Amino acid sequence: MSSLESEYRLDYFEENDFERKECVSCGAHFWTRDHDRETCGEPPCDEYSFIGDPGFAESHTMEEMREEFLSFFEENDHTRIDPYPVAANRWRDDVLLTQASIYDFQPLVTSGETPPPANPLCISQPCIRMQDIDNVGKTGRHTMAFEMMAHHAFNAREEVGDEYAYEGEVYWKDETVQYCDEFFESLGANVEEITYIEDPWVGGGNAGPAIEVIYKGAELATLVFMSMEQDPDGEYELKDGNRYSPMDTYIVDTGYGLERWTWMSQGTPTVYEAVYPDMIAFLKENAGVDHTDEEEELVHRAAKLAGAMDIDEAEDMQTARSDIAGRLDADPEELTALMRPLEDIYAIADHCRTLAYMFGDGIVPSNVGTGYLSRMVLRRTKRLVDNVGVDAPLDELVDMQAKRLGYENRDTIRDIVRTEERKYRETLERGGRRVRQLAEEFAEKGEPIPTKELIELYDSHGIQPDMVQEIADERDVDVEIPDDFYSLVAARHDTPQQAETTTERDERLSDLPETERLYYDDQERTEFEAVVLDVFEREEGYDVVLDQTMFYPEGGGQPADHGHLSSEDGSVEVTDVQRRDGVILHRTTDDPGKGEFVRGQVDIERRRSLMQHHTATHIVGYAAREVVGDHVRQAGAQKGVERSRFDVTHYERLTREQVEEIERVANRLVRDNIPVKQEWPDRNDAQEKYGFDLYQGGIPPGEQIRLIQVADDIQACGGTHVRRTGDIGAIKILTTEPVQDGVERIVFAAGDAAIRATQETENHLRDAAEVLDVNPEDVPDTAERFFTEWKERGKQIDRLKQELAEARAAADAEEIDIGGTPAVVQRLDTDTDELRATATALSEDGKVAVLGSGAGGSAQFVVSVPDGVGINAGEVVGELAGMVGGGGGGPADFAQGGGPNADDLDEALDEAPGVLRNVLNA
RNA sequence: GGGCCCAUAGCUCAGUGGUAGAGUGCCUCCUUUGCAAGGAGGAUGCCCAGGGUUCGAAUCCCUGUGGGUCCA
Known part of the structure; x- marks a missing residue:
């Protein structure tokens, strides 16, 4: 095993009197000009020393600092490149958002397949990182949206010749560090204070030595020397536990955080004040955040220590804050009350910039992909805005950033924000109603709202637990919010990963030359001649490879051509065409014979x-x-x-x-x-x-x-x-x-x-018109009239049935006496609705009703019992229905049932009086 | 792309296999009146669609449609 230590012994360090040291605090190795230095310079080993004491000669806005950087590298023979969209999935399918400048050149340029737009180049690339979302606003230095200024050089080893899209070495480590040093100098930095920390980089199957550049406590740049790829037999074992070996291409990948550099030049308490001065002033004013001089002073001093507030590293926010309060000799609660609104305001400014990037670059909110991420950011921003009491519309806040960033589709951006805000509001309203209902339910029971319901509310209805808490508090109901709430939600989504279907590689196939594609030369031609280079027997049919073809293989959402291949011996049908590694496979019904000359005929109608x-x-x-x-x-x-x-x-x-x-x-x-x-x-x-x-x-x-x-x-x-x-x-x-x-x-x-x-x-329209017996243009009116009439008639029929039932009940039917109560047993052969109405009418007259019907091919019973009569209708129906092979039931005063044997209906009705007496006696 | 939830009166929803409901809004009348309101009565509905199970489905099962939501 070999470590990367030697990789950092640069001539540049040697020549400029740098010394390699080990940080007494964290143990990291770093290079410095200052021979007395003991610590690496990065928090928590050192504190910010530029707050109120800028590290550069002049104060710069973000725009000025970007220009300083780009023009510095232009002067040093780099070509300036326009930034790419933040939606990285527009040119690659392995990631959603652009998180670094190097993303612009992955995977085709870094692999050497495609040349870079320029070499070397410099760029300032807008990026979005959602990972740090909880830190934004709190640490004073984390932002979700940022610009990564960078210079890149794409090198290929001399010995591989012209195998890749670029050849030879442009420059490598020494020059990269030198550029960095010189850029610092050009801004008037004190180079004695810069430390270069050794910090090998690993990611996405690649790796290499890397250097973190620290100045006055802030990490201002990372210089990555991508030069290795994962290889089980590689000579280097790196921090992710995998082995790596050198690659044929090696790439200078740098990252200079524009916001940090701007901040360094201004020395404001937080990065946010340096990059969004106007928006923060607006938000403070709007939310009524106003500080006395002493408060201002306290905020200022707290900012210097806020680097410790990193929720990944700090135990939790609470203790981190009390720690800071302790060191400032301030009351933790007062400090929190002072900082909380500011943190929200910082986050709002940052989130609005993120949204402006997203919508400006054409991301549309959705439940999937980048759209989902944008929705999450927007909702989070909306909560922050409401929380801190800013009453400006969100679309205006986003527009402030969109305007600053120079987007031209600002009307669409605002429209998207408004639509999305409305959807969110509707979700909250829906959710609120649901939670209130639930809260009342559990308030009655006197139980707390269980975790299961919380998970359901969040997962299926998008309601945050703290919103449940809020509403539950109004109704005095307890809520159990477990600490591991979100992992419980995640557990609900645990589904076994589907195994990737690996496409089997065919040795014989890879030896064949790429098929010449004739279909691009003349897209109208459908006939051609070709030689059969090879034939593969498949489970169903054959895959025929030709030297050239007119057949279009399935691709880009266009299905394959069909047609025929004919030779002197006959003709075979082509039913599918696919392209594999440049070789086009024609799926045919028969074997045309290897080496044969064939005439191809594409199905012209289909094509x-x-x-x-x-x-x-x-x-x-x-x-x-x-x-x-x-x-x-x-x-x-x-x-x-x-x-x-x-x-x-x-x-x-x-x-x-x-x-x-x-x-x-x-x-x-x-x-x-x-x-x-x-x-x-x-x-x-x-x-x-x-x-x-x-x-x-x-x-x-x-x-x-x-x-x-x-x-x-x-x-x-x-x-x-x-x-x-x-x-x-x-x-x-x-x-x-x-x-x-x-x-x-x-x-x-x-x-x-x-x-x-x-x-x-x-x-379809004509058929409908014919059924209605009207002209097609009259169909809508007629359909509407018919539908209304149909509904009217339904109601009319209901009324008539009701009347009929009452008339029937009033008519003299044969009555029998069941323990002093008159009862009617009758067969009516009508539908259940009518049976029901008649039975009800009879019972309203004080009679027990047992009605049967054989309509519809099965036997139906309805039994109704007047109030105060001791007969259970359900039992009666059960007995009778049993006799016709079915079942039934219902409440004691009214029941219905039936069975499939309509032939036994009369017999069952004959038994009814006996059944009634039995049930009465029981 | 996957998981989950939902669909019933204009609106918000209840109804877990046995006669479709509540609140609100609507209409009529009454009371009161500066407004707000109060009282009585009335009309609401292919219970999302199609299929299945069942004597019987708004209700159970399957498929579809539409909406919502979480995750990668």
């Missing part, structure tokens, strides 16, 4: 329909964006022959008017008959020119990507398309449905399928 639907998909997406807004983005798509579906992100249900408008816009584009352009630009050029909206259908690998342009809509797309939009013929939107919160599915048909679909719906 044409698929092309029409595919191009139509792009058009519908474009139209939806035109009509609904720029936040509309593809969330999935599936093309078909008869219909296609296209899922779009949107924060409300689409209205019928919007759908009609989308249809109009889409068909206008069809009528305009504009050409559909295909091109293969360099991916970095395309990205720079069009942004990440290119990748709505997924991220293709490679240095070149294929772009499809229809009007102003440009998409990275591997599918086949018609030549001009007019070739689509027509687009008909069939339905829209919500797939999940924040995502609407638009189902549509294109070309002939659109005509067929329209005819089909029209036929």
Whole structure:
């Protein structure tokens, strides 16, 4: 085993008289120019020494500090790159949010598959980290939203030649540390006070030496030298317990926290005051937070110690705070009362910036993915705002940040915030009612509300336990909130992980050359000639590999082509086509013979329909964006022959008017008959020119990507398309449905399928019109009239039955005497409703009623007993129903029942008087 | 993507296999009146849809639809 110690012995340190030391407090190794230094410089070993005493020559705003950084590195031969969206899932599917600048270049650039947009480069990348959410506002230094300023260099070992998308070394450790040092100097920092702490970095299967850069108690930068990958036989064992070995590429990955640097330059009590001065002033004023000079002074001194407030490290907030109070010689409660509103205000400012980033970059609130995260942040922010007593609308607060960040879609952002706020309010109202009900229930029982109910309320209804507590307090009911509440909730979600289905690798397949794809050359051609390179026998049919093909393999939501392969010996049918590692497999019914020349014929009808639907998909997406807004983005798509579906992100249900408008816009584009352009630009050029909206259908690998342009809509797309939009013929939107919160599915048909679909719906209408015997246009009115009349008649029938029943009861029926009470036993052969009404009417006249019916093929009984007569109706019904092979029951004064043997009904009724007497006697 | 919850009068909801209910709102009348209100009577309903179990389903089971919520 070898440690990384030697990795840190840099020439730069040597030449500049640095000394390697071990921190007397925490034991970490670090490098410093100050030979008397004993501690590493990082809290808790050292305190902040820049509060009220800025560490740089000049005070900078966030904007100024960003510019200082970027221009410093530009002057040092780095290319400045525009930031990427905070929604990292737009270009990679393994993470949701951008948490570091290096995320922009994973996985394709770091693996060496794709060249970086520039090398070396510098950037200031907005990031969101939800992990520290509980620290935000409290520690004075944690933020959920931040910008990571960075410079990156992508290197490949000399000996691997041009195997990767970049070659050779740009620069490595010495230069990186030197840049850092020089940047500090350029800002007028006292370089004697900087410490470089050795802190190896491990993450996501990669690792390498790394250095934390500490200045005046604050961690201002991390310099990571990504150079190793996980390898069971590797020579290095790192802190995660895994073994690592060097990789062919090695990458300089730095991170300079813009907020920290800004803070350092200003020396304000907290980072928040340095980065959001205007918003904090506004919130303080709005919430009526006003401090005396002494209070201000106390807050100031507490801030210096607040670094200890990290809920991951501190035992708990309470003790951390009393500890600080003790050291300041202040009353813990007073200090808490003073700090709490400030902490909320800091958090609100930070959260609003997070929301502005999220919605500004096109995230739509939802119950899944990034949308869910945005919903959580928004709700949390709303609670904070209410808690601290800020009465400005949330959409305005978010807009303050969106404006500062320069977003252009501010109206949409505000609209999203308002919609989401309304949904939250509705949830709270619903929840509140539910909790009140529950509280009353348990108040009556005199029991506390059990944990089980709390979990149910939270998990199924989104009600926080403290809200339950609040309402329960009003009703004087106890609540049991266990400490491990959230893990109890998590336990409810424990489901066995499904095993990943591993695709088996075929040795023979990997030896074959990539199939030449003819379908991109001429998307209209359907015939071609090819040589059969190999044939794989499968469980059902054969997989045929050709040297070139016109057949489009399933991909990008477009189903595979069908058709035939013919040779002199005959013809085989192609039923499916798939692409594996560049090799296209044609699934056929028979073996065409390895080495044969074949003529391929693609099923033209199917292909044409698929092309029409595919191009139509792009058009519908474009139209939806035109009509609904720029936040509309593809969330999935599936093309078909008869219909296609296209899922779009949107924060409300689409209205019928919007759908009609989308249809109009889409068909206008069809009528305009504009050409559909295909091109293969360099991916970095395309990205720079069009942004990440290119990748709505997924991220293709490679240095070149294929772009499809229809009007102003440009998409990275591997599918086949018609030549001009007019070739689509027509687009008909069939339905829209919500797939999940924040995502609407638009189902549509294109070309002939659109005509067929329209005819089909029209036929439904005609059929309905025929049944009603009216013209199609009269169907709605007639249907409504019929429905109303139908309801009226139902009521009329009820009334008539009631009258009939009363008339029947009044009519002279044969009465028998049961212990002094008159009883009527009668067969009526009507439905149960009528039996019931008659029996009730008879009993109101003081008679026992035993009524039977054979209507509907089974025997039915209703027995009714007047008040004060000692006969149990339920027992009578039970006896009688038993005789017809069934059962029954009901309350003592009224019961019903029956059985399947209608033939025995009369017999049973004959027995009824006897049964009544028996039950009376009993 | 997965788990859970919900769907009954215009609204908020009760109803766990046996005659569909309450509160509120609505309509009519009365009382009172500056307003608010008070009293009496009345109408509310494909109990989300489809299938199944049962003599019998708002109720139990399955499928679907719509809404909510938690988690990754």
